[in-house]
Amino acid sequence: MTLAQRPRRNRQSAGMRRMVRETSLSAANLVLPLFVQEGTAQRSPIGSMPGQARLSIDLLVETASQAFGLGVPAVALFPALSDSLKDPRGSESLNASGLLQRSVRALKQALPELVVITDVALDPYSSDGHDGVVVDGIIDNDQTLPLLAQMAVAQADAGADVVAPSDMMDGRVGAIRRALDAAGHSRVAICSYAVKYASAFYGPFREALDSTPRSGDKKTYQMDPANHRECLREIELDVAEGADWLLVKPGLPYADIIRLVRDRTALPVAAYHVSGEYAMLHAAAERGFIDYDACLLETLTCFRRAGADIIFTYAAIDAARLLRRGT
Ligand code: PBG
Numbered sequence: 001m002t003l004a005q006r007p008r009r010n011r012q013s014a015g016m017r018r019m020v021r022e023t024s025l026s027a028a029n030l031v032l033p034l035f036v037q038e039g040t041a042q043r044s045p046i047g048s049m050p051g052q053a054r055l056s057i058d059l060l061v062e063t064a065s066q067a068f069g070l071g072v073p074a075v076a077l078f079p080a081l082s083d084s085l086k087d088p089r090g091s092e093s094l095n096a097s098g099l100l101q102r103s104v105r106a107l108k109q110a111l112p113e114l115v116v117i118t119d120v121a122l123d124p125y126s127s128d129g130h131d132g133v134v135v136d137g138i139i140d141n142d143q144t145l146p147l148l149a150q151m152a153v154a155q156a157d158a159g160a161d162v163v164a165p166s167d168m169m170d171g172r173v174g175a176i177r178r179a180l181d182a183a184g185h186s187r188v189a190i191c192s193y194a195v196k197y198a199s200a201f202y203g204p205f206r207e208a209l210d211s212t213p214r215s216g217d218k219k220t221y222q223m224d225p226a227n228h229r230e231c232l233r234e235i236e237l238d239v240a241e242g243a244d245w246l247l248v249k250p251g252l253p254y255a256d257i258i259r260l261v262r263d264r265t266a267l268p269v270a271a272y273h274v275s276g277e278y279a280m281l282h283a284a285a286e287r288g289f290i291d292y293d294a295c296l297l298e299t300l301t302c303f304r305r306a307g308a309d310i311i312f313t314y315a316a317i318d319a320a321r322l323l324r325r326g327t
Contacts, residue, residue: 262307
């Protein structure tokens with residue numbers, strides 16, 4: 001039979017498929033988020049995130065060097081603090097010898113080339129579990145901004161290469177940029193969680209940090225999952241305020257948003273394969289419903305196809321191993 005076009009011709013062998021592949025995935029695209037806690041040789045598994053744990057600084061350094069050795073260039077840090085250190089203004093975030101700041105120093109000392117990304121938001125430090133200061137039941141935008149700016153400076157002082165505001169307050173990228181520059185940190189980059197939705201997929205993360213809001217939800221600052229155009233406003237503002245990377249979060253269910261951001265900016269676009277997405281892959285694989293390795297690499301490739309340059313994923317070490325093996 002004569003068919004002018006037979007798309008299958010380009011798929012007939014591994015060599016042909018490799019030649020026409022449009023998207024590549026490499027360990028260099030990945031960022032490994034890590035949870036840190038106090039102590040030595042402490043590893044506290046996170047029930048809803050199989051394979052992930054809160055690590056004391058010594059084990060954090062060990063895990064980061066494992067990732068770095070597999071070609072993963074960066075880690076993103078989240079501190080798990082005891083309740084006694086939490087207060088309404090998240091004051092512990094500014095402590096130069098606090099857990100997060102000590103973690104950054106330890107990582108940069110052991111692995112100077114590792115890119116260390118720190119999260120800027122009040123929630124791990126806040127007794128209210130919100131990303132901003134709660135005043136009379138309202139998350140107060142303008143009282144939060146100076147705290148975020150000081151937090152970013154404290155992280156940069158400790159040696160962070162990239163600060164990543166994940167709080168969704170208005171004007172925070174500009175406030176952070178000005179504070180960093182004034183403190184002599186003009187080389188520290190800002191990865192803005194520019195487009196962050198009020199998502200139910202963050203559940204396991206909040207279990208890891210015990211950071212579920214004590215009252216209310218995050219819908220007055222994080223975006224409505226039903227919205228698409230609104231993200232254009234958010235990215236325009238963050239670009240004008242000085243963002244170096246734009247991040248979309250959650251990940252795969254928001255692939256259309258990743259594509260929209262990719263098409264609208266020349267900045268690098270990051271996407272976050274969040275805790276709930278990671279948990280779903282594991283839960284289905286544990287029950288034998290899907291193949292974890294294959295679905296993981298497919299998922300990460302889809303992030304790249306959607307337009308993400310950088311992917312934050314708890315599965316970075318698994319993926320880097322699979323990529324090294326050439327699976
Ligand atoms: C909070 C923050 C959250 C995540 C990263 N930073 C949770 C939230 O907004 O409640 C979620 C990450 C994940 O689910 O993997 N500033």
